[in-house]
Amino acid sequence: MWSFFNQQWWKWACAFLLIYVVVAGLVVPLGPGITSVHPFVFQADSVYEFRIRGYRTHFSEKNHTQVWFKASHDIFCALDVKIIHDGLIQARFGINRNRINPAADNVFDVIINNDEDGTIALREAITLLRTVANRQDSALVNQNTCEPEVRTNKASAFVFPHREILYESIRNTFYHVPMWFTMLGLIILSAVFSISFLQSGDLKQDILAASFAEVALFFGLMGILTGMVWANYTWGAPWPNDPKLNGAAVGVLIYVAYIILRGSVNDDIKRARLSAVYSVFASVIFILFIFIIPRLPDTDSLHPGIGGNPAFSKYDLDSRLRLVFYPAVIGWMLLGVWLSSIVARIAAIKSEKY
Amino acid sequence: MNQLLQLLKAEFIRQIRNKYVFAGLLVYQLSSVVLVKFIIQYMSLQHNEAGVLMAFFWLIAVFGIVNAVVGSFHKDPESRLFYYRWLMSPALFISSRLLFNFFFACVLAILAWFTIHVLLNWEIHNKAIFLLALILGSGGYAIIFTLVTAVASGTLHAASLTAVMGLPLTIPLLMFSTRLSAIAAGYDANVQVWKQILLLLLLDCVIAALSYILFPYIWRD
Numbered sequence: 001m002w003s004f005f006n007q008q009w010w011k012w013a014c015a016f017l018l019i020y021v022v023v024a025g026l027v028v029p030l031g032p033g034i035t036s037v038h039p040f041v042f043q044a045d046s047v048y049e050f051r052i053r054g055y056r057t058h059f060s061e062k063n064h065t066q067v068w069f070k071a072s073h074d075i076f077c078a079l080d081v082k083i084i085h086d087g088l089i090q091a092r093f094g095i096n097r098n099r100i101n102p103a104a105d106n107v108f109d110v111i112i113n114n115d116e117d118g119t120i121a122l123r124e125a126i127t128l129l130r131t132v133a134n135r136q137d138s139a140l141v142n143q144n145t146c147e148p149e150v151r152t153n154k155a156s157a158f159v160f161p162h163r164e165i166l167y168e169s170i171r172n173t174f175y176h177v178p179m180w181f182t183m184l185g186l187i188i189l190s191a192v193f194s195i196s197f198l199q200s201g202d203l204k205q206d207i208l209a210a211s212f213a214e215v216a217l218f219f220g221l222m223g224i225l226t227g228m229v230w231a232n233y234t235w236g237a238p239w240p241n242d243p244k245l246n247g248a249a250v251g252v253l254i255y256v257a258y259i260i261l262r263g264s265v266n267d268d269i270k271r272a273r274l275s276a277v278y279s280v281f282a283s284v285i286f287i288l289f290i291f292i293i294p295r296l297p298d299t300d301s302l303h304p305g306i307g308g309n310p311a312f313s314k315y316d317l318d319s320r321l322r323l324v325f326y327p328a329v330i331g332w333m334l335l336g337v338w339l340s341s342i343v344a345r346i347a348a349i350k351s352e353k354y
Numbered sequence: 355m356n357q358l359l360q361l362l363k364a365e366f367i368r369q370i371r372n373k374y375v376f377a378g379l380l381v382y383q384l385s386s387v388v389l390v391k392f393i394i395q396y397m398s399l400q401h402n403e404a405g406v407l408m409a410f411f412w413l414i415a416v417f418g419i420v421n422a423v424v425g426s427f428h429k430d431p432e433s434r435l436f437y438y439r440w441l442m443s444p445a446l447f448i449s450s451r452l453l454f455n456f457f458f459a460c461v462l463a464i465l466a467w468f469t470i471h472v473l474l475n476w477e478i479h480n481k482a483i484f485l486l487a488l489i490l491g492s493g494g495y496a497i498i499f500t501l502v503t504a505v506a507s508g509t510l511h512a513a514s515l516t517a518v519m520g521l522p523l524t525i526p527l528l529m530f531s532t533r534l535s536a537i538a539a540g541y542d543a544n545v546q547v548w549k550q551i552l553l554l555l556l557l558d559c560v561i562a563a564l565s566y567i568l569f570p571y572i573w574r575d
Contacts (some may be wrong), residue, residue: 059534183561241395245389246525253381253522260518264374264509274505277568281501282523284564289526292553 001193001208005341010334017331024324025174032057033162036121045136047079047094048117050126052110054087055162063115067091068146071128072104077146079139091189095128096140107128122164159253161318165234168330172230174324178332179223183251184287186216186336191283194276206280207271207351209279209346210262215336224248244303247290252284268351378514385521386413393532407476412491412532414470415463415522419492423455423499424516427507444573448566452500458526459496463488479540483547487538490554491531494561498523500526501565504572527561530554 004010036053052067059065060083067078067089078091078098089112110125160170190212196204226249230240239245261278265271369376387528393409467488470476478484480519502520534550 024572136440197570246529250522255520257381257515257519260374260377261505261509261515262356264511264515266510270508273571276506277571278502278505278519279560281568282519284560285523285526288557288560293526293529 003138005344006209011148011338012333014334014338017327018335021324021328021331025171025181026329028320028324029159030056030168030170031120031159032117032164033120033164033167034110034112034125035167037122037125040125041129043129043131044095044097044100045140047092047137047139047196050078050089050091050110052089052122054089054112054120055167056087057087057112057120058085058086058116059083059089059112059114065089065112065114067093067110067112069093070109071107074099074101074104075146079202081264085320091258092139094137097137120162158320160320164314169230169233170321172226173321174328175228176223177222177270177325178329179219179226181329182332182336183219184290185225185333186212186219186340187251187255187283187286189337189340190216191280194279197272197276198280201269202270203268203351204348206276206346207344208340211340211347213255213279214343215340217252218339219336220255221331224252225304235350242303243289243293247293250289251286254286256299258282258319355389372511374511374518375514378511378517381518382520385517385524386417388525388529389413389416389532392529393536394508403570404539407470407474408532409533411466411470412477412528412535415466415488415492416495418462418466418530419459419495420499420517421519422458423496424513426451426455427499428511439573444570445566447573448500448504448569452497452562452565455500456493457498459492460489465490471476478538480538482538483551484535484538486551487531487534490551490558491527491535494527494531494554495524497558497561497565498527501561501569510570518535527554527557530557 033055034052034057035055038051038053039048042048065081065083067081069076069078070307076093076095080092082090082092084090099314106128107124108126108128109121109123111121135254163170190209193209194204197209199205228243233239234236256353258275258279262271262275265274375543389412390409394405394410426499464485467484471478499520501514503516505510506515506519509515530553534547534554537547537550
């Protein structure tokens, strides 16, 4: 490990990857999407003016912008569409009471299609109230479901996916998630070097184990911090009730205890031995914990990949996100090792056993 | 008056210098709150009162066990430990300690259950599963704290470090055992019981095996 620390190539790789992640993660724009539809409730038999706001959209007459409303499998076209500007559409729409499919959902998706943005949708945007207006609007007498003509997206620009709730904060995927991957990687490395110390009694291994654990704790704290900022924006609270947050808190507490333990033993060899034993014991429990908890049958998590996966399910990551996400994971992990190498060198110089 | 102020100041400074004692107390508090939070949250809201009793039970049982097990290493005088070391292998020694603490913890937890049952009229729906949850849960606590106390006994602040190091490690165990005991109490029938029992058993086995493997390294001196 020490000779690996002395090599240069992986530090260059780390710097290159992280610069790429920061630049690409901030420069690549978000794809077009619908952010809000107002009003969000309506009654049958009466026509409403829905104001549909888009983000980074290009609504215009020239690119065949069409709007339709979808409940389960029934698709209704807007009666007419008035484009105010690039990001705002007024669509008139209502539904005849006889056209309501009793088996279908009460919530309608709003879907917009044009040549430049492709097909964009806001799921469960408006809700049909079961009460009916007194008077039937004449525009709704002969209403039919319509077959929209869907065109493929002409401008296939390189963009990140537009997700409801997340919006621009989707970029935090490149920071928040790799923090935990790095923490886990460093914890495993720390446990490995603890075992190696217990077998060999070589204090250099102990310095490595301690440095990896300290940097793992740092990355854990950063993971919590980036997560709190993100949660505050998307879930409305910095510390919502979520089993994965408990796991994170346990991990941080365990490694705080590890550092306190190292601080309260004076003898070098004894400190190394006790902390190695604790590190192995704690890391096994921690890893068991974070791999079992999300798989428990009735744990509801706000995190993606619910029910069976500690990180993502395969649908959560878009192929364009992956192009930045995987380099981010490798880059942050290398940075973790880099930081550990510096911490380890300082410790080694202090103990004069370099 | 002046003397009193001087004494207060001395106490204050001593507390600040001994950060680990204070950290230990904080972790104690934090863990008890987390324990209560898990249980109250896990029991469904309709049975709030029973959830409070369950939280009471685990608080009483867990901190009884922790106090019982913590004594098991700190109270050994150095001379007796030296004698043990000379007399037997570490594997044998830790086995006896683990077994004794396991049974001791079970007895304490069962006594706590009995006391609450008698004094507060606490009825458990499925007594067999609750007993299993109690044995596996409190036994697991005993195992974790046996090893952690052994580690902490080599340090300068053994008593408070035990809490700081041990309590975070017990949270997985706490989650599993409170789940199982909530199922036994009859509030949550839609979870597969055997899976929960198996998980708890697996966790106990892993920590017992780890203690058995790791203890000889602490023992060397």
